[in-house]
Amino acid sequence: MITAIVHVDVEVSQVPEAAAAIADVEGVSEVYSVTGDTDLVVMVRVVQQEALAEVIADRIGKVPGVRATRTYLAFRAYSKHDLEAAFAIGADE
Template identity: 65%
Template sequence: MITAIVMIDAATDAIGEVAQAVADLDGVSEVYSVAGDTDLVAIVRVREFEQVAEVIAGRINKVPGVLETDTHIAFRAYSRHDLEAAFSLGFDNAD
């Protein structure tokens, strides 16, 4: 799984609508409204690198009210939740 963190600058009067529209896109798992230099942070999770471009350039950037995006590709996950999920794959019914 490839994870991209997308910082989104949105039109001030449409942040809520932009957030919902982005959250509804295939490939977007979460959208957060945040304080700071950016308005929204979207988490994109896809299986192949080609899909990163499809989701961000092909979908997110075309949402009305999206002014600019800045994308960061995650190399490794360090959260306990992600690590536990990775190690438990296929073991739900092992008992």
């Protein structure tokens, strides 16, 4: 699984509509409206690297109101939730 974190800049008047449209894109797992120097943070998860271009450039980038995207690829995932779940396997036995 390839995970990309995409920062999306959106026209202010279109943030809710753009977020909803992006959330409907296949390959998008979460969309967060955030404070700071970007409007939305989008989590994209795909199986093949080639799918990143389709999801990000061809779909997210063409949502009305989207002005720019910046994509960061994840090397590794560090999640307390995932680690706790892994170590809990068989704990009830």
